[in-house]
Amino acid sequence: MQQNLKYKQAVKSFIKYLIAERGYSELTIKEYQSDLNLFARYLKNEFDYNIDKLTIDEINQFQLAEFLSDIILINDNSAATRNRKLYSLRSFFNFLVKRNLLTYNPSLSIDATKVNLKSEPVYLKGTxxxxxxxxxxxxxxxxxxxxxxxxxxxxxxxxxxxxxxxxxxxxxxxxxxxxxxxxxxxxxxxxxxxxxxxxxxxxxxxxxxxxxxxxxxxxxxxxxxxxxxxxxxxxxxxxxxxxxxxxxxxxxxxxxxxxxxxxxxxxxxxxxxxxxxxxxxxxxxxxxxxxxxxxxxxxxxxxxxxxxxxx
CATH class of the missing domain: 1.10.443.10 (Intergrase catalytic core)
Known part of the structure; x- marks a missing residue:
């Protein structure tokens, strides 16, 4: 199992899979690529990762959840957009698991957001x-x-x-x-x-x-x-x-x-x-x-x- 596979290389392999095996349209491919690139920039900006050196086994559920929360709370995206990005990431990690590149999909326990629902932000209260x-x-x-x-x-x-x-x-x-x-x-x-x-x-x-x-x-x-x-x-x-x-x-x-x-x-x-x-x-x-x-x-x-x- 090649757990030290670089994130960028994994994305390239996933895109090839979507084209060659899934036969997705050019527009759909661009959406997947955009979502995965956006997540990479988030990891760089918020977690200080070197994206060229980032490996797929370094990514965990907390980072995914923070990214998807900020899509709603910080980036002013709709719940539907957040759910699409969740689906993109879930599909990406499913691909890695099927290829025996990862042992588990860290996005599986993250729930989709109800459309048109914005959660109350978490904050410190009282004392x-x-x-x-x-x-x-x-x-x-x-x-x-x-x-x-x-x-x-x-x-x-x-x-x-x-x-x-x-x-x-x-x-x-x-x-x-x-x-x-x-x-x-x-x-x-x-x-x-x-x-x-x-x-x-x-x-x-x-x-x-x-x-x-x-x-x-x-x-x-x-x-x-x-x-x-x-x-x-x-x-x-x-x-x-x-x-x-x-x-x-x-x-x-x-x-x-x-x-x-x-x-x-x-x-x-x-x-x-x-x-x-x-x-x-x-x-x-x-x-x-x-x-x-x-x-x-x-x-x-x-x-x-x-x-x-x-x-």
Whole structure:
């Protein structure tokens, strides 16, 4: 079994199979290829994989589920589009299993989305946020000030993880208390900074100055790894899960930077009830994507029902 087969080579073999054995149309082939290429770019951007070296056995259910969730929650795609991408990936992995290139299909346990249904986003609730930040504050590490600044940026700014790791020192305007950068779709984003974020960054900068940078990109980068490179996506993802576990957050393995982004959005909507402001701060191209944050939690529903008059 050739489990170390490169992802790119596996896709090429799959496309040949669709053409030669399945006889699919040119348009259908293009859709499969597009979906598999999109997934590869997601793995590169969100999990920091080198796609040229990525092997098929490195891909797991969590990465697939995150990709398909973001198709709905971040990329503003329809449920039908998400389901088509799920089918493309499922067919691809079925092919690999049939060819004895993999022992199992990691997409089989992922359910299709009901058409026209958008799920409520998962976010930290109640005291989880305070417990999470307290776990970082109490953690004794050289990276403690950096980690606190990163997490406060997620919780007070709602940045995408790709946006955060690409921030540079000169993106911050301390006088205006804001950051300006180019986000998804190369669109310019302006995000005000809460004083908590400003303080956390200023507290981190002296520790950052002690790290010897390895290249020009690292010299410009706001957040550095301990080895002197720009911090990468996977490091941030692992760090978030670590603190969620230390804080005793329920289902800590499911806590990701995206969940912190959802937490920011949920808190801000509860405070303002203003979808337009939320849309701009999150960098959504369509307000329909932002509307997922108009949800109410179970306790709010209970309080609403309890306030009904007796009949």
């Amino acid at each position: 989880d946020i305070q417990d999470y930040l307290k776990a970082i504050e109490n953690y004794k590490s050289k990276a403690q000030s950096r980690d606190l600044a990163i997490n406060k940026m997620f919780l007070y700014c709602g940045l995408r993880i790709s946006e955060l790791v690409n921030l540079n020192l000169d993106d911050i305007n301390y006088e205006d208390k804001s950051i300006k950068f180019y986000g998804k779709g190369n669109k310019e984003r302006y995000v005000p900074l809460h004083q908590e974020v400003i303080s956390a960054i200023k507290n981190y900068l002296p520790d950052r100055a002690q790290i010897e940078t390895n290249n020009q990109d690292a010299i410009q980068a706001l957040f550095l790894s301990n080895r002197g490179n720009r911090i990468n996506v996977r490091t941030v993802q692992m760090m978030v899960k670590k603190y969620a576990k230390l804080a005793g957050v329920k289902n800590a393995d499911d806590v990701t930077p995206h969940k912190l982004r959802h937490t920011f959005a949920s808190m801000l909507y509860k405070q303002t009830k203003d979808l337009r402001i939320l849309q701009e701060l999150l960098g959504h191209s369509s307000i329909s994507t932002t509307q997922i944050y108009t949800h109410t939690d179970k306790e709010e529903r209970k309080r609403a029902v309890e306030q009904l008059p007796e009949l």
